[in-house]
Amino acid sequence: MEQYESAAIDGATRWDMAVRITLPSILPTIVTMFILQIGSILSAGFDQIYNLYNPLVYETGDIIDTYVYRVGLVQRQYSLGTAVGLLKSAVSFILIVGSNTLANRFAKIRVF
Numbered sequence: 001m002e003q004y005e006s007a008a009i010d011g012a013t014r015w016d017m018a019v020r021i022t023l024p025s026i027l028p029t030i031v032t033m034f035i036l037q038i039g040s041i042l043s044a045g046f047d048q049i050y051n052l053y054n055p056l057v058y059e060t061g062d063i064i065d066t067y068v069y070r071v072g073l074v075q076r077q078y079s080l081g082t083a084v085g086l087l088k089s090a091v092s093f094i095l096i097v098g099s100n101t102l103a104n105r106f107a108k109i110r111v112f
Contacts, residue, residue, distance in 0.1 A: 032109065035099045036096075044065070046065040050069070058070075064088050100112065
């Protein structure tokens, strides 16, 4: 609170206070939430797509999760379904580790 009062006395506008005081103080929270959410970037909402899913829209409406379901459980190709699901998890893990590394390098903020 003292920082805002000092900035107001120095003649800072509300925009200056937001950019120079508020944003740097919540930057660690923003970076942490970004790192934790980037792993779910490959998830598109299986439930919503599966409700409208039928053979006519396989070509255009197929996502990784529905493909894993269709190949692994419906067509009973368990090894292929497992491999695709594992690949999705590996890519998500690489995205999380990469974003954590970049956040540490540029903002000196780490989650793990």
